[in-house]
Amino acid sequence: MIKTQVEIDKAAMLLKLLGDKTRLTMMKILDTHDCCVCEFVEIFKTSQPSISQHLRKLRDVGLVKEERRGQWIFYSMNKSNEYYSFIQQVINQLPDQNYHLKELEEKGTRITCC
Amino acid sequence: MIKTQVEIDKAAMLLKLLGDKTRLTMMKILDTHDCCVCEFVEIFKTSQPSISQHLRKLRDVGLVKEERRGQWIFYSMNKSNEYYSFIQQVINQLPDQNYHLKELEEKGTRITCC
DNA sequence: TTACTATATAATAATTTACTTATATATTCA
DNA sequence: TGAATATATAAGTAAATTATTATATAGTAA
Numbered sequence: 371m372i373k374t375q376v377e378i379d380k381a382a383m384l385l386k387l388l389g390d391k392t393r394l395t396m397m398k399i400l401d402t403h404d405c406c407v408c409e410f411v412e413i414f415k416t417s418q419p420s421i422s423q424h425l426r427k428l429r430d431v432g433l434v435k436e437e438r439r440g441q442w443i444f445y446s447m448n449k450s451n452e453y454y455s456f457i458q459q460v461i462n463q464l465p466d467q468n469y470h471l472k473e474l475e476e477k478g479t480r481i482t483c484c
Numbered sequence: 485m486i487k488t489q490v491e492i493d494k495a496a497m498l499l500k501l502l503g504d505k506t507r508l509t510m511m512k513i514l515d516t517h518d519c520c521v522c523e524f525v526e527i528f529k530t531s532q533p534s535i536s537q538h539l540r541k542l543r544d545v546g547l548v549k550e551e552r553r554g555q556w557i558f559y560s561m562n563k564s565n566e567y568y569s570f571i572q573q574v575i576n577q578l579p580d581q582n583y584h585l586k587e588l589e590e591k592g593t594r595i596t597c598c
Numbered sequence: 599t600t601a602c603t604a605t606a607t608a609a610t611a612a613t614t615t616a617c618t619t620a621t622a623t624a625t626t627c628a
Numbered sequence: 629t630g631a632a633t634a635t636a637t638a639a640g641t642a643a644a645t646t647a648t649t650a651t652a653t654a655g656t657a658a
């Protein structure tokens with residue numbers, strides 16, 4: 371179910387989630403590409419547990435999905451989430467972040483398995 | 485100047501600001517009505533300093549303006565702020581919050597000075 | 599099997615946030 | 629002028645958030 375209006379409590383909760391540069395960038399990237407944890411670790415140059423914890427928060431409210439592919443776990447946007455259209459209104463206004471993936475490709479560390 | 489795209493850092497900062505139920509509701513109300521501090525105090529049933537501090541954060545980034553009218557200080561949306569259109573995309577998706585003002589009017593505590 | 603890689607989770611520490619209490623300033627009104 | 633009202637700010641505190649370190653689990657590959 372897609373909402374055109376979001377209760378104020380839910381909206382505040384979602385905006386707080388997006389109000390972090392790491393998570394916001396993740397969401398922008400995931401809107402167009404699936405990504406595995408180790409790629410995010412490289413993109414954000416932070417620790418793996420930190421990335422996992424950010425992803426967990428996004429997953430806990432159903433904004434993203436996870437799926438194992440071989441040894442990797444790929445995250446993807448959950449476009450059937452009831453708040454996806456709300457989220458989309460925000461991320462559509464953000465500049466493209468796919469240069470991060472380009473950088474991984476150039477370094478040869480982009481994971482394109484399965 | 486109105487931006488159609490907002491840098492990711494700025495966007496995260498703005499979303500964090502909006503990611504609080506009190507501030508988000510304030511912004512939704514201010515988008516259609518000016519409001520003074522004591523009205524917010526009554527609406528949110530919290531302390532006056534707490535309200536002032538929330539308003540200060542919104543004012544510090546230029547999202548709202550303040551203006552003294554007699555003994556009251558009225559806050560209003562700064563619609564010429566460069567991030568207003570970004571903000572608007574968010575608050576347009578929120579349910580109307582003007583019932584709060586209706587309640588004040590019914591109680592006779594709505595301030596309509598000057 | 600053993601070693602290695604990828605990921606999650608738990609525990610902890612550091613930082614940030616939001617609220618409260620106390621107080622200062624500005625305005626109005628008697 | 630003095631009292632009352634409206635607001636801002638400072639200081640302190642409690643709660644929430646984020647990152648780190650340590651460790652556990654699961655898959656892969658020798």
